[in-house]
Amino acid sequence: MRHVAVGDPQAPFETFLRVLDGHGLLGDDGRLRRDVHLVSMGDHFDFGKPEQRERAAIEGESILAWLASHPPEQATILVGNHDVSRVMELFDFSDEAFLEAHRAARALYERPGDETAFLAKYPSVPDAECLARDYSCFTASQRVLVTELLKTRRLRLAAHHRGLLLVHAGVTEEDFASIGATPPDAAAAAASLNAFLDARLDPWTSGPLDLAPLHQPGSAARGEGRGVLYHRPCDPTTQAPDRLDGPPRRRFDPRRLPAAFPQAIGHVRDAKCRELMPGWSPATPALDGPLRTLVVDGDTVRYQPGCAPDARLYFTDGGMLHAPPGAYQLLDLDSRQPLRR
Numbered sequence: 001m002r003h004v005a006v007g008d009p010q011a012p013f014e015t016f017l018r019v020l021d022g023h024g025l026l027g028d029d030g031r032l033r034r035d036v037h038l039v040s041m042g043d044h045f046d047f048g049k050p051e052q053r054e055r056a057a058i059e060g061e062s063i064l065a066w067l068a069s070h071p072p073e074q075a076t077i078l079v080g081n082h083d084v085s086r087v088m089e090l091f092d093f094s095d096e097a098f099l100e101a102h103r104a105a106r107a108l109y110e111r112p113g114d115e116t117a118f119l120a121k122y123p124s125v126p127d128a129e130c131l132a133r134d135y136s137c138f139t140a141s142q143r144v145l146v147t148e149l150l151k152t153r154r155l156r157l158a159a160h161h162r163g164l165l166l167v168h169a170g171v172t173e174e175d176f177a178s179i180g181a182t183p184p185d186a187a188a189a190a191a192s193l194n195a196f197l198d199a200r201l202d203p204w205t206s207g208p209l210d211l212a213p214l215h216q217p218g219s220a221a222r223g224e225g226r227g228v229l230y231h232r233p234c235d236p237t238t239q240a241p242d243r244l245d246g247p248p249r250r251r252f253d254p255r256r257l258p259a260a261f262p263q264a265i266g267h268v269r270d271a272k273c274r275e276l277m278p279g280w281s282p283a284t285p286a287l288d289g290p291l292r293t294l295v296v297d298g299d300t301v302r303y304q305p306g307c308a309p310d311a312r313l314y315f316t317d318g319g320m321l322h323a324p325p326g327a328y329q330l331l332d333l334d335s336r337q338p339l340r341r
Contacts, residue, residue, distance in 0.1 A: 001036070001037050004037070004332060006039070006041065006331075007330075008042060008267065010060070018325040019328045022341065024341065025038065025330075032075065038067075038074065040067055041080070042082075042266050043267065044083055045064075045083065050106065053136055057137040061145060064145060076159045076166075077155050077156065078156055078168050079168065084146070085135050086138065086143040089208075090124070091124065091208040094140055095140050101122050102136060104118055105129070122220070125218060125220065126224045127224070130224075157194055161186075164262055165189045166190075166333075167265055168228075168266055170232075172256040175228050181193075183258070186262075196214065213227070231250065233251070233252060233294060236253050238279060254301060257296070262314065264333075265317075269286075270318075270319075273292065274286050280303045281304075288322045288323035288328075289327035290305050290327075291305075291316060291329045292304065293308045294312055294315070295312060306338075307336055
């Protein structure tokens with residue numbers, strides 16, 4: 001088997017298939033070859049410009065359903081914040097109610113104003129931007145699909161391969177401690193995260209799914225969401241003042257990642273990494289498509305293109321919507337290098 005990870009497939013279904021086919025992962029029938037095990041790193045929904053919203057809603061659901069149509073031996077599907085939002089922030093919306101809320105959110109996003117009335121009407125979201133941009137491509141059928149895949153254990157919080165932990169956005173020592181885990185290796189780490197998920201899924205019959213303290217959705221009362229599905233690595237010395245006077249909301253110091261095993265994540269593109277870690281990044285332009293890594297050596301951190309052999313973090317989200325399909329790299333989990341075509 002070839003074991004391969006693909007970063008966040010937030011792109012048209014055709015683009016997603018072109019990326020996979022360009023790497024020789026598809027058979028003549030358009031499905032994964034029998035010798036391929038693909039790990040999708042999460043976030044299958046929400047992409048494109050406002051005028052693409054309706055089409056993007058269909059495309060995202062098609063990608064997730066296509067992945068799930070393969071047996072677990074061929075496709076592992078990690079859950080991202082955009083996926084789990086369907087059963088959290090967006091749990092109570094019907095298609096009609098969401099379209100009404102989306103129109104109101106777009107108006108506020110394009111012409112900012114007082115959001116008090118908006119948040120009173122839609123208390124499950126933190127602000128208008130959340131519905132206008134972040135989670136703009138929702139349909140109720142997506143919630144049905146995500147619920148089914150969670151209940152049947154096809155959507156997972158974590159996976160592992162040869163000592164590498166695969167998660168959507170990074171898990172720190174404090175995150176593991178919050179669920180009473182101190183995993184010695186990647187296999188134990190994945191097991192603890194998925195056991196936590198399953199313990200929350202077993203009694204879940206109604207209402208939004210609760211994954212606190214690992215993941216907390218945004219709301220009018222709490223503000224923006226936070227936790228392991230929102231995490232982005234950052235240099236804490238360069239954060240804005242509102243990040244310095246309290247716990248970071250969507251950021252983590254990569255030096256707080258367990259040293260016992262590396263992690264591969266999606267969720268964050270090159271430009272955002274450089275914005276959050278300017279002193280640790282090379283003086284070169286950001287680029288969608290390539291894989292990147294973060295090396296942690298004591299207090300020294302280095303973010304770079306390519307796959308360093310001593311990496312603490314591997315970044316797989318190459319901005320699939322923005323990169324030419326032929327330039328979009330996949331992670332060969334066996335070699336921990338870009339997959340050769």
